[in-house]
Amino acid sequence: MTLALIAGQGALPQAVVSEIGDRHWKAFHLKGFEPDDKTSEPFRVEHLGSFIAGLTAQGITDVCFAGAIGRPKLDPTAIDAATLPLVPRMMQALQAGDDAALRLVLSLFEEAGLNVVAAQDVAPSLLRVPTVGAPSDRDYADIERAKMVHAALSNMDVGQGCVVARGQVLAIEAMPGTQWMLASLTHFDAKPDGGVFFKAAKAGQDRRIDMATIGPETVDQAAAVGLNGITVVQDAVLVLQPDVVRTRLEKTGLFLTALPA
Incomplete structure (x- = not known):
């Protein structure tokens, strides 16, 4: 199994990385919310559909979100074809409370067949x-x-x-x-x-x-x-x-x- 680490800001991403061990993994970050460790690959919220499809194409099976990410601004002119069908749900999420927005984000990854795992599952010492x-x-x-x-x-x-x-x-x-x-x-x-x-x-x-x-x-x-x-x-x-x-x-x-x- 291959893990995609969606790294946000703060010390949490590095804490997760320190316990991943020999497992195959790749790190990514949302543009505008670069992590302290800049070794991850950026993606845009306007390309979220393409990004998720790209993860599955790379053989990634699991996704772990770690670190702080704010609410991104959506540029309608930059939305690609794969993301366009997701826009109504994305807009709904951006206007919802934090938990509702996060649940929708998780559902988009899960609908593509990706398994969302918790940071504490990857790095149990965090508890x-x-x-x-x-x-x-x-x-x-x-x-x-x-x-x-x-x-x-x-x-x-x-x-x-x-x-x-x-x-x-x-x-x-x-x-x-x-x-x-x-x-x-x-x-x-x-x-x-x-x-x-x-x-x-x-x-x-x-x-x-x-x-x-x-x-x-x-x-x-x-x-x-x-x-x-x-x-x-x-x-x-x-x-x-x-x-x-x-x-x-x-x-x-x-x-x-x-x-x-």
Whole structure:
């Protein structure tokens, strides 16, 4: 079997590559969203039909999406013949919520006979959570509050994370992502002491794509804005560079806990 890695931005594609091993694979990226490692081949969204057909023609059987990809702009003048029949569904996807759009993208690949596999299936170590420290009673109360907020919002396809401090909801992750959300906390004139960053998959989310992710930078940002720790749900969040995450947690004094799935 041959794997096509659709590489987005950030550290996730390289984490997947490090565990592919001897399996035959090729990397591609959507033009406009080049990965940090530029060794992949570009394709245009306007040529998506041709791109998918080309994958099957090359004998590729499996596809793995890894890394951040934004919503591309569609140039009607650049659409090729193989992609033209897909345009109505593509336009519908671009106007839908994140999960709905991703599900449609997956269906286009699957309809061509390609098997979409999750990043954590290719690189199982991504699910290893390096738990460090322990929350206080106050932190546990904030975690419970964050779980409630996340559950209420996940059905609305809003985001994968939130920040709660002393019972107050300080931030909710939306399209700009985790880094933007945590950075927004620097604008508080009087933020409550401590707080917890909670992250998990959305309700009904297809975990083959767009899995929630944390990494060393997440720890650094959480520490920089004065949070006490991070809580994730086991098997619902990918951890980049877990050994480095552990080191950063020990250095900053933040805790990291994993709730059962």
